[in-house]
Amino acid sequence: MNLAQIICFSSICSRVKKRFPTSDHLVEAGIMTSAEQKILENIEPKNVCKYWVPIVWASAVVECGRRENRIKSAYAHEALIRRITDFRTGLGTLLGYNTMSLPLLYSQTVTIGVYSYFVASGIGNQWLDPAMKYPFNEIDMVFPFFTFLQFLFYIGWLRAAEVMINPFGEDDDDFEINTLIDRNLTISYTIVDEMHHQHPELVRDAFWDVAPEIPHTIASEQIPEVTNLFVGSAENVEVHPNEAIYGRLTSASSMSSVNSGKEEPIYGSLSNFRTSIRSLTKRIRGSKRSSSRRQRSVKSQSPQTPDTDNDVGGAPLPVLQENEDLETSADMAVLESQKKPNDDDQKCDDKDVV
Structure with a gap:
């Protein structure tokens, strides 16, 4: 799973690509073996991101554990396969986001338009009184306050949009993917190798004979909080006894x-x-x-009369x-x-x- 994550991030993040430029660097770092490298390089096509290959290997390990009765129940087997599939779906979603990037023309048009507007506004908002007949038509410099506020807002929004175009870049505000990879690798090996068989002794807890109430410090007691969060807003609404009678069903x-x-x-x-x-x-x-x-x-009893305009059906x-x-x-x-x-x-x- 860690190998699949590194292969995926090396295709979309420049930080990870500079850290692991080739598969040889993965072998030297101990993340992948030489046998796995040969299998990975021989899989066709060779010019695509093969992050899904380690996912297949992980699924095969789960199937082997099920056949060897290391995984006791079918529910546990299904849960493991589902988690592996969800992990693979997340990596594929990241690759999809990287493929459908924002066109360069959009960002260039917005950048040129914003800067051109404020250059023209800085010149056009200067105050010039032609009635004063200044020599050589000198411009009276007046500070455009509202134009300056517009400049701050628009340039700030433009800068935020430029940062969000590529969140896997090398800017200070981008994701620290290398730190995330180190954290996941360390935690996974710690769970499997060091603490998998280390469990605390099953004893009586501190609230065995008393009500489970966690104490507060002096600093936390001064913070007002709601005591019961799972009570609806209409829980304490009182209905008058004269109105708590069902409506009439009969006369x-x-x-x-x-x-x-x-x-x-x-x-x-x-x-x-x-x-x-x-x-x-x-x-x-x-x-x-x-x-x-x-x-x-x-x-x-009525007499028979001929049909006229004043009778219907003989009556x-x-x-x-x-x-x-x-x-x-x-x-x-x-x-x-x-x-x-x-x-x-x-x-x-x-x-x-x-």
């Missing part, structure tokens, strides 16, 4: 209420609601049937209008009876409340 007569000294359920019964809907539907259907019978009887228009009025009045009567239930229905509804 007012069947609605549950909270009386003093009595505990009643806060949900109403849905059975009364279904019953009232069924009865309303039946009454509407019955009224329609009765109105249709009356209409047929009126048609049978005069006044007769049809009278039938429609009867049907509408019957429907309104049914609705009024449902809106104003009698006392017996209200008592029955109160008994059915859950």
Whole structure:
């Protein structure tokens, strides 16, 4: 893994390239063996970054450990392969960023434009009063304060953009890749060779019989901090008891209420609601049937007259209008009876409340 990282960074970072210019320097530094160097150089194509070859070797070591039963579970084997794959993906992403660099024309255009603007502003913002008739048209030098502020901001932004174009360069603000390589190499060998079999003795901890509370120093006690971070902003919101009742699910007569000294359920019964809907539907259907019978009887009693402009389907228009009025009045009567239930229905509804 360290070898793959060094090969990748030597292709995108000038600091690492100057430290390891060839594969011979990797062999001399002890990072790669001579046998690995020969295999790496014989792999085609030869003019590309072969950072993925050590990744394949690391995956083969994991597979060998699984076959030899050094890796006990399939989950551990999958976790190791996944971490190696993630490491390889990160190196490939860095190479992709290095390949798609910012065009040089963009940076040159911005640099020339910014400097040209401020050169012209430094000359154009000088104050010249032609009414004074200076000899030889001398310029009165006035310090352009706001232009100077613009110069500071624009040049600062331009310099920051120039530094971020190549973060793997050799400037003071660029990444210290050589230091990162040394750190990773040291930590990896320390974990594998020195401290892999060194574990502390399993004993009772300091908080075995007491509450786990870490003390503070005098300096840290003076810093105000939130004691409980995982409490929502609405945790301490209080709701008035009169408003902590669920809304009405049925009519007012069947609605549950909270009386003093009595505990009643806060949900109403849905059975009364279904019953009232069924009865309303039946009454509407019955009224329609009765109105249709009356209409047929009126048609049978009316004399037969020829079709004129004032009749429809053999029945005069006044007769049809009278039938429609009867049907509408019957429907309104049914609705009024449902809106104003009698006392017996209200008592029955109160008994059915859950």
